[in-house]
Amino acid sequence: MSGRAADDAGELVAPLVAGVGASRGVAVSEVVDLIAATLAAAGCTGRPVAALATVSARAAEPGLIGAARRLGVPLWSFPAAALAAVRVPDPSPFAAAAVGTPSVAEAAALLAAGPGAELIAGKRKSAPRGRPARATCALAAAAAVTQCGAVTAGREGAPAAPSPGADIVMTSPNPPRRGPDRRTTGIGDKAPHSDTTGTKET
Numbered sequence: 001m002s003g004r005a006a007d008d009a010g011e012l013v014a015p016l017v018a019g020v021g022a023s024r025g026v027a028v029s030e031v032v033d034l035i036a037a038t039l040a041a042a043g044c045t046g047r048p049v050a051a052l053a054t055v056s057a058r059a060a061e062p063g064l065i066g067a068a069r070r071l072g073v074p075l076w077s078f079p080a081a082a083l084a085a086v087r088v089p090d091p092s093p094f095a096a097a098a099v100g101t102p103s104v105a106e107a108a109a110l111l112a113a114g115p116g117a118e119l120i121a122g123k124r125k126s127a128p129r130g131r132p133a134r135a136t137c138a139l140a141a142a143a144a145v146t147q148c149g150a151v152t153a154g155r156e157g158a159p160a161a162p163s164p165g166a167d168i169v170m171t172s173p174n175p176p177r178r179g180p181d182r183r184t185t186g187i188g189d190k191a192p193h194s195d196t197t198g199t200k201e202t
Contacts, residue, residue, distance in 0.1 A: 015050035016120060019109030019138045020067070021095065022058050026134040028066035034126040035067070038137045042121035050142060051076055053112035055083055057099045063135075076112050083107035090123045109140035117142060 018035050035052075039045050052068045052075045054061075059077035068075035080100030088110070091102035101107060105123045121139040128134070 013047060014141045015048040016044060016139045016141055017051050017053055017109050017113040017117075018049050019053050019105040019107065019112065019140065020064060021054065021099075021104030021108075021123075021136040022061055022064055023134040024058075024061065026061065026063035027128075028063050028070060030126050030128050031063050031067035031135050031137075032070055034124065034135050034137045035071070037127075038121050038124045038139055041124065042139055044120065044139065049073055051112060053078065053108035055080055055099050055101060055104045055108065058104070076108075078108055078111055082111060086110055089119070105136040105138040106140075109138045113140035113142040 016039075018038070020031060020035070022031065035049065036045075039047065039049070049071060051073050052064065052071070054064055054075065054077055056077045056079050058064060059075070064075055083101040083103060084096075084107070086103065086107035088103040088106040090106060093102065095104055096102040103123075106119060110117045110119060117140045119138065120141050121137075123136050123138045125133040126135040126137075
């Protein structure tokens with residue numbers, strides 16, 4: 001069964017994946033506010049977010065884990081080498097120096113969303129008052145997401161091959177329900193999407 005949601009016109013829309021980059025010590029509120037601002041700027045307010053995705057080096061960052069928990073979605077992480085292989089419109093030499101990949105937010109969003117993913121919103125920085133930004137966010141549209149949280153590719157309901165390089169870092173114990181008997185993938189399971197070959201260049 002598809003996890004697609006209906007928009008105001010009753011049309012099915014693919015859930016989004018939010019790729020998030022972060023500096024150490026980022027606050028949960030800064031990440032959550034940035035995701036909301038990115039959704040609003042892209043005209044996607046109210047559209048479901050299926051997961052957050054980031055680089056492995058930031059997978060244990062409390063601000064990211066807390067943001068995923070607050071939103072009730074899983075947090076997926078990818079090795080820097082996997083993210084570096086994804087072509088993105090806004091690579092950063094600063095990110096490359098810090099975590100080993102020129103893109104975290106955009107690359108993680110595309111990689112997590114799976115084959116055929118489309119970048120809906122490019123990298124956006126947070127804007128905390130009185131201090132430097134510590135988070136970036138980008139949005140990609142997945143082909144589909146099943147009720148148990150698995151990203152699917154191709155025709156609706158066709159499961160994608162699991163990736164050997166991505167892990168689900170955490171899953172909220174109280175995810176928002178989007179249908180009867182909604183289940184979530186357990187912590188430590190492989191993030192369900194295919195490998196980087198064929199990831200859409202934007």
